[in-house]
Every structure is written in structure tokens, then in C-alpha cells.
Amino acid sequence: MSSPNRFGRLLRDPLIHFLLIGVAIYATYGLLDPTAENDDAATITVSQEEIQSINEQWTRLWNRPPTEEELASMLRKHVRTRILYKEALAMGLDRDDQVIERRLAQKVELLSRSLVVPEPPSDEILVAWYTENPDQFRAADTYTLSQVFLDPDRRGDSTGADAAAALGALQAMDRVPEDLSAYGDSGIVGSYYAGRDSTQLSKVFGSGFVNQLVTLEPRRWHGPVLSGYGVHLVYVHQVTKPEPPALADIRAQVEEAWMLEQVEQRSAAFIDELVERYDVVVEATEVPLTVPPVQAGE
Numbered sequence: 001m002s003s004p005n006r007f008g009r010l011l012r013d014p015l016i017h018f019l020l021i022g023v024a025i026y027a028t029y030g031l032l033d034p035t036a037e038n039d040d041a042a043t044i045t046v047s048q049e050e051i052q053s054i055n056e057q058w059t060r061l062w063n064r065p066p067t068e069e070e071l072a073s074m075l076r077k078h079v080r081t082r083i084l085y086k087e088a089l090a091m092g093l094d095r096d097d098q099v100i101e102r103r104l105a106q107k108v109e110l111l112s113r114s115l116v117v118p119e120p121p122s123d124e125i126l127v128a129w130y131t132e133n134p135d136q137f138r139a140a141d142t143y144t145l146s147q148v149f150l151d152p153d154r155r156g157d158s159t160g161a162d163a164a165a166a167l168g169a170l171q172a173m174d175r176v177p178e179d180l181s182a183y184g185d186s187g188i189v190g191s192y193y194a195g196r197d198s199t200q201l202s203k204v205f206g207s208g209f210v211n212q213l214v215t216l217e218p219r220r221w222h223g224p225v226l227s228g229y230g231v232h233l234v235y236v237h238q239v240t241k242p243e244p245p246a247l248a249d250i251r252a253q254v255e256e257a258w259m260l261e262q263v264e265q266r267s268a269a270f271i272d273e274l275v276e277r278y279d280v281v282v283e284a285t286e287v288p289l290t291v292p293p294v295q296a297g298e
Contacts, residue, residue, distance in 0.1 A: 044082050046075060054078060109267065116266040121258055127247060130254050134244035137254065140197040142240045143213065146176050147191060147225075148184035148233040155185075163224045163231050170221045176235050187229060195240070205229070 054074050058066040066074065094100050121129070130137075148166060152159045166183040170176075177183075180191045189204060202210045209227040216222045216236050223233035247254060 044079055044086075046079060050078070051075070109271065112267045112270050113263050116263055116270065118259060118262040118266070120255060126251070126255060126258060129258050130247050133257075136257060137250055138244040139242040140199065141214075141242075142195045142197050143201065144194045144196075144237040144240075145192070145213070146180060146235045146237065147189070147193075148180050148223075149187045149189055149191075149229065150224075150231040150233075151185040151187060152230045159231055160224070163233065167221055167223045167233050170233060170235070176237075184233070189229060205232075 051071075055066060055071060058070065058074065088094060148170070150159055150163050150166070155162055170183060193201065193204070196204075198210045198214065201213065205227045209225060209232070212225045213234065213236070216225075216234060218236040218239055221233055221235050223231070225232045225234045
């Protein structure tokens with residue numbers, strides 16, 4: 001087999017990925033704490049890079065450089081943090097700590113994503129992917145509807161029966177009346193809404209109402225449909241499903257989404273490979289447990 005093929009296979013080997021991540025972690029730590037190798041058990045070295053970083057952080061926060069006194073105060077806090085960190089490590093406080101475990105796991109996961117950034121897709125790949133995923137870029141469906149509101153605070157125990165009677169009367173008609181006030185109660189919501197998407201309708205009626213609305217068959221009366229206000233009878237005149245934009249109009253957005261999906265997939269595959277290298281042993285317990293397969297990102 002040719003050398004390029006062997007090299008390509010090496011790059012796809014999860015062990016190589018793991019070693020690269022290890023190098024990245026070491027390099028990142030070295031950049032963030034360049035004095036770590038120079039610190040012994042009783043020495044804290046604050047580098048010029050750290051001082052500059054502290055100075056820049058203050059300037060970004062307050063839009064001015066720190067005074068000598070302010071910089072000295074920040075350096076004291078920085079040194080205090082470093083000392084307490086070293087003491088915590090010496091006492092083993094980093095072990096068996098779920099918060100620290102999760103934080104370190106998140107760092108490895110983030111580094112795995114940074115190391116698997118793919119090359120930009122070709123036109124053919126992007127067109128094929130966009131064709132398979134148009135709904136990610138399509139504008140939200142819009143609804144045109146009429147509604148009758150029945151107020152439980154006014155009607156009390158008769159609300160259900162009143163709603164059923166009004167629904168029957170409306171369903172018997174061959175068209176939607178222009179004036180619906182005779183079938184319900186006045187309230188803070190209107191009786192007609194044209195071309196509103198689910199987000200806009202949620203702001204008026206609440207998400208529970210919209211969750212029911214999207215299941216309703218158009219051009220007939222439905223009820224009761226509930227909201228935080230009370231009971232509604234709803235007639236959906238029209239549901240408009242916008243066409244997805246032309247790829248040329250949103251190419252940068254589509255390419256970004258494709259790249260993100262590739263990074264997530266490759267990162268998940270890498271972590272799955274790491275998971276397969278471990279044997280998971282669950283100690284006996286009196287409580288029956290079903291341990292699901294470990295998935296990337298969990």
C-alpha cells in the first residue's frame with residue numbers, strides 16, 4: 001500500500017486522535033499556565049504573559065487600564081487562587097468530584113470537536129445535503145384562523161356544555177360567520193388572526209394552545225381547544241408552508257450548518273471509539289438497574 005494511504009489510515013485511527021487530543025490538552029494548558037513547569041511545591045511563578053492577560057481582562061471589563069493598586073490587587077487574587085489550587089491537588093480534592101469530572105470531560109469533548117473540523121464541502125455535497133435537509137432553513141408555517149372564546153370564570157360549570165352547543169351550531173353552518181360574538185365571550189384575544197406563525201400565536205395564546213393547533217384539520221371547527229385563558233373553538237382557514245430559500249441565497253448559512261453537523265458526527269464517533277475501549281462494571285446492588293449503552297455527549 002502506498003505511503004499516502006497509510007498516512008490517511010493513521011489519521012482516521014481513534015488512537016491517533018486520542019494522542020492528538022492529549023497533545024492539544026498539554027499545549028493548551030501550557031499556553032494558559034506557562035509557568036506550570038517552573039513551579040515547585042513551594043513556588044508560584046507569575047509570568048509576564050499572565051500579567052498581560054490580567055491587565056487585558058480588566059481593560060475589557062472597565063474600558064480602561066487598571067491602576068497600579070488595582071493591578072496589584074488582581075495579582076494577589078491570582079496568586080491566592082494558584083496557591084489554593086495547588087493545595088487542593090496536593091490533598092486530592094480533584095478526585096471523586098463529579099463537578100470536576102464533568103468539567104474535564106467537557107474539555108476533552110470540546111477539544112475533540114476542534115480537532116475534527118472538516119474541509120469545506122464541495123458544491124455537489126452541499127447541494128445534496130441541502131436537498132435532504134430543507135426544513136432546517138424553511139420559514140415557519142403560518143396559520144390563518146378564527147376562534148371563539150368561552151370564559152370559565154363567567155360560565156362556571158356550564159362551560160363544557162356551552163362549548164359543545166356552540167361547536168355544534170358552528171359546525172352546522174356552511175361558512176364561518178363574520179361576527180362570532182354571539183357564540184362566546186369577549187376577552188383580551190381577538191376572533192381572527194391572519195398569517196401568524198407558531199411563535200407569534202404562542203405569545204397570544206400560549207404554547208399549549210399552539211401544540212393543539214398544529215394537529216387540527218383545516219377548514220372545519222374544532223373544540224374544545226384549551227389555553228391559559230380558558231376554552232376556545234377554533235377554525236383553521238389556511239396553513240401556509242413557505243418554500244425553502246434558494247441555496248444561493250443562504251449558502252454561507254447552509255455551509256455552516258453542514259460543517260457543524262460533520263463536527264458533531266465525527267466527535268461523537270471518536271468518543272464512541274473511546275467508550276469501546278473500556279469495560280464498564282456495575283457493582284451489585286439491591287436495587288435492580290438497567291445500564292443503557294454509553295453514548296457520546298452523555
